[in-house]
Amino acid sequence: MADQSPVISFQSVRRSYGQKVLFDGLSLDIPMDETTALVGESGSGKSTLLMMCNGLLAPDSGSVVVMGEEVTQADVVAMRRRIGYAVQGAGLFPHLTAAENVSLVARLEGWSESEVKTKLASLFDLVGLSVEHGERFPYELSGGEQQRVALCRALMLDPPLMLLDEPFSALDPLTKTGIHDEFLRIQSLGQRSILLVTHDMGEAMKLAQHLVILKDGKVVQHGRVDEIRESPQDGYVQQLLGSTSA
Amino acid sequence: MKQIAALILLLVLPVLAQAVTVGSKNFGESYLLGEVVAQLLESEGFDVDRRFGLGGTLVCYEALLNHEIDVYVEYTGTAEQVILKGGDLHPSIESINTRLDPALSMLASLGFNNTYAMALKASQAETLGLFSLSQLAEHPELVLGLSLEFLNREDGWPGLSSLYQLPHEPTGIDHGLAYQAIVNGSIDLTDAYSTDGDLERYDLRILTDDRSYFPDYFAAPFVNNAMPAAARQVLSRLAGRFTDDRMRQLNAEVVINERSFADVAAEFLAEEGLVAADRNADSRWLAEILANTLDHLQLTSIALLLGCLVGLPVGILVYRNQSLARAVVYVAGLLQTIPSIALLALMIPLFGIGMLPAIVALFLYSILPILRNTITALLTIDPVLKRVAVAIGLSRSQQLRYVLLPMALPGIMAGIRTAAVISIGTATLAAFIGAGGLGEPIVTGLALNDTDLILQGALPAALLAILVELSFELLERKIVRPHLISGELTS
Numbered sequence: 001m002a003d004q005s006p007v008i009s010f011q012s013v014r015r016s017y018g019q020k021v022l023f024d025g026l027s028l029d030i031p032m033d034e035t036t037a038l039v040g041e042s043g044s045g046k047s048t049l050l051m052m053c054n055g056l057l058a059p060d061s062g063s064v065v066v067m068g069e070e071v072t073q074a075d076v077v078a079m080r081r082r083i084g085y086a087v088q089g090a091g092l093f094p095h096l097t098a099a100e101n102v103s104l105v106a107r108l109e110g111w112s113e114s115e116v117k118t119k120l121a122s123l124f125d126l127v128g129l130s131v132e133h134g135e136r137f138p139y140e141l142s143g144g145e146q147q148r149v150a151l152c153r154a155l156m157l158d159p160p161l162m163l164l165d166e167p168f169s170a171l172d173p174l175t176k177t178g179i180h181d182e183f184l185r186i187q188s189l190g191q192r193s194i195l196l197v198t199h200d201m202g203e204a205m206k207l208a209q210h211l212v213i214l215k216d217g218k219v220v221q222h223g224r225v226d227e228i229r230e231s232p233q234d235g236y237v238q239q240l241l242g243s244t245s246a
Numbered sequence: 247m248k249q250i251a252a253l254i255l256l257l258v259l260p261v262l263a264q265a266v267t268v269g270s271k272n273f274g275e276s277y278l279l280g281e282v283v284a285q286l287l288e289s290e291g292f293d294v295d296r297r298f299g300l301g302g303t304l305v306c307y308e309a310l311l312n313h314e315i316d317v318y319v320e321y322t323g324t325a326e327q328v329i330l331k332g333g334d335l336h337p338s339i340e341s342i343n344t345r346l347d348p349a350l351s352m353l354a355s356l357g358f359n360n361t362y363a364m365a366l367k368a369s370q371a372e373t374l375g376l377f378s379l380s381q382l383a384e385h386p387e388l389v390l391g392l393s394l395e396f397l398n399r400e401d402g403w404p405g406l407s408s409l410y411q412l413p414h415e416p417t418g419i420d421h422g423l424a425y426q427a428i429v430n431g432s433i434d435l436t437d438a439y440s441t442d443g444d445l446e447r448y449d450l451r452i453l454t455d456d457r458s459y460f461p462d463y464f465a466a467p468f469v470n471n472a473m474p475a476a477a478r479q480v481l482s483r484l485a486g487r488f489t490d491d492r493m494r495q496l497n498a499e500v501v502i503n504e505r506s507f508a509d510v511a512a513e514f515l516a517e518e519g520l521v522a523a524d525r526n527a528d529s530r531w532l533a534e535i536l537a538n539t540l541d542h543l544q545l546t547s548i549a550l551l552l553g554c555l556v557g558l559p560v561g562i563l564v565y566r567n568q569s570l571a572r573a574v575v576y577v578a579g580l581l582q583t584i585p586s587i588a589l590l591a592l593m594i595p596l597f598g599i600g601m602l603p604a605i606v607a608l609f610l611y612s613i614l615p616i617l618r619n620t621i622t623a624l625l626t627i628d629p630v631l632k633r634v635a636v637a638i639g640l641s642r643s644q645q646l647r648y649v650l651l652p653m654a655l656p657g658i659m660a661g662i663r664t665a666a667v668i669s670i671g672t673a674t675l676a677a678f679i680g681a682g683g684l685g686e687p688i689v690t691g692l693a694l695n696d697t698d699l700i701l702q703g704a705l706p707a708a709l710l711a712i713l714v715e716l717s718f719e720l721l722e723r724k725i726v727r728p729h730l731i732s733g734e735l736t737s
Contacts, residue, residue, distance in 0.1 A: 054637055080639035091634040095652045095727050105638055
């Protein structure tokens with residue numbers, strides 16, 4: 001694993017918002033084929049970091065290399081199709097049914113009707129939805145169901161990398177627990193790199209193998225979950241860890 | 247073989263027949279004279295296109311100058327003052343012709359003079375032996391009620407009273423009430439137009455202007471010299487055929503006996519022996535309403551289609567750039583502030599009269615609602631959904647086609663609907679520039695104060711607006727998913 005190249009590599013990234021410099025020379029590698037949780041409070045820059053991975057935002061200087069390609073140089077539409085994406089609140093298109101939401105890009109990729117159907121069935125099964133959920137519009141689904149559909153959409157093209165922007169934050173605790181199980185099942189399917197943004201340390205420790213702890217645009221600590229649990233860098237990390245055991 | 251030859255002849259005939267376009271202003275006498283001119287030309291085999299009810303002297307003049315029409319009947323006084331901006335109160339037609347644009351000529355006068363006059367009850371005139379303005383000074387006991395305009399214009403009462411040394415102290419009265427006031431005796435005299443049909447209705451007589459105070463307003467065919475010479479020849483036969491009395495009686499036939507212009511014109515031409523009397527004027531009003539409605543629909547739908555063809559792409563192109571979008575909406579809004587009549591009038595020098603300028607004007611009006619709604623609908627889409635559309639790997643055009651436009655569709659449709667209804671309403675004014683449609687009966691009806699005629703245009707127009715609303719609603723139901731436009735709250 002050590003000799004594997006990182007799936008995402010931030011190299012001397014600088015990014016400011018208006019007057020405020022958020023990142024100043026940030027360098028960070030995200031390991032391949034594992035789940036990395038990007039943890040921090042709101043304002044720490046975790047969502048900004050995520051949006052630079054698929055070119056939604058560009059760094060002012062420095063570079064972001066994803067799966068060996070520099071994002072600003074790449075054919076970004078093609079690259080995004082190899083990166084699954086899900087957000088808080090699901091972000092399903094209201095005018096499309098659940099199945100249409102999930103299969104939109106696959107159809108544009110030229111998948112046949114039967115390929116789409118087979119894949120939809122297996123994905124829905126994976127996240128615990130029935131096929132008839134696919135016929136419903138987003139407003140007819142519960143929050144948890146919507147988020148499961150959003151996960152299916154992110155998985156449809158079987159991407160080697162997934163970017164998840166607080167996908168479970170808006171869910172109630174019970175639903176969250178259920179969907180966490182589905183998430184772990186997705187992980188066990190095969191090798192896939194996942195970058196998960198969350199402000200919930202408990203969720204991060206449960207779902208990820210790696211942690212990146214951000215504060216005010218700086219990486220406070222970065223390493224395997226058990227390493228961090230055993231030797232937290234400072235009081236801030238300790239405090240975050242403390243919040244989970246409570 | 248014979249049939250084919252006949253068919254070819256039928257197809258060619260309209261081309262062989264020389265075409266003449268006849269215009270008129272938007273008041274009764276002008277319509278009537280337009281009909282006289284048109285029917286006379288038709289009886290001589292010309293193919294006549296009627297562009298009646300044009301909105302005022304300048305519209306008619308521009309139309310004639312641009313050869314959108316070949317002929318309309320103008321008055322010498324109007325030509326002198328409004329067109330030539332001269333000050334001659336009694337201009338001869340020769341004098342007018344020497345100063346006119348060389349492309350135009352005024353033919354010999356029809357014979358009557360529709361000028362200002364003082365009117366009183368015919369019976370009273372007989373009793374007093376009062377027939378001329380000079381004699382009026384001898385009757386200081388008579389009560390004068392004058393329209394406010396006449397009372398205050400320098401060339402109205404002030405000049406009249408000083409020339410004829412009239413001792414009266416006139417009061418102001420609304421012109422619409424003046425005749426009634428004479429009939430019930432509260433006033434004795436009022437100002438009038440000398441060929442007003444209402445003078446007949448109330449049995450009034452006008453005093454002779456024996457010292458030629460009032461300017462001349464002799465009616466004469468006003469032609470573009472490009473009109474076929476043969477048509478000019480035909481029109482010269484109308485010279486001197488009318489007296490003031492005759493014109494007043496003809497006007498009265500329309501306003502009192504509610505006969506159609508076509509009918510009265512045909513009768514006049516027959517009586518004068520200019521046209522054989524075989525015209526059967528009948529009530530084809532239903533067919534006319536249908537034809538007008540179709541014209542109206544054509545005007546508005548072409549304008550709306552153009553509005554969509556421009557408004558939608560421009561909206562889609564500019565909505566991302568806030569300052570550009572704002573600038574574009576301001577420009578479109580500026581167009582909207584031009585009063586419709588003014589916008590239509592502005593179109594005449596550019597596009598002449600008829601359907602084309604009307605369509606252009608309606609098109610300009612339809613841009614704003616379509617553009618503004620398109621921009622607003624695209625801007626107000628949830629930014630998270632816009633981000634997701636990008637992030638899942640849709641190209642720009644795919645984002646538009648599969649996400650942005652379908653979500654913006656209800657808003658865009660609302661803009662098109664607004665534009666359609668505005669268009670249908672505004673198109674009624676297009677009759678002023680000869681575009682036809684449902685405005686035609688409205689404009690004619692307004693000129694004649696004929697409510698029935700106004701309703702023949704206004705009711706179908708209102709109905710059309712409702713029908714268009716309904717069909718858009720049906721269309722919307724077809725192409726927009728119902729939960730996107732439902733007013734109900736969903737859990």
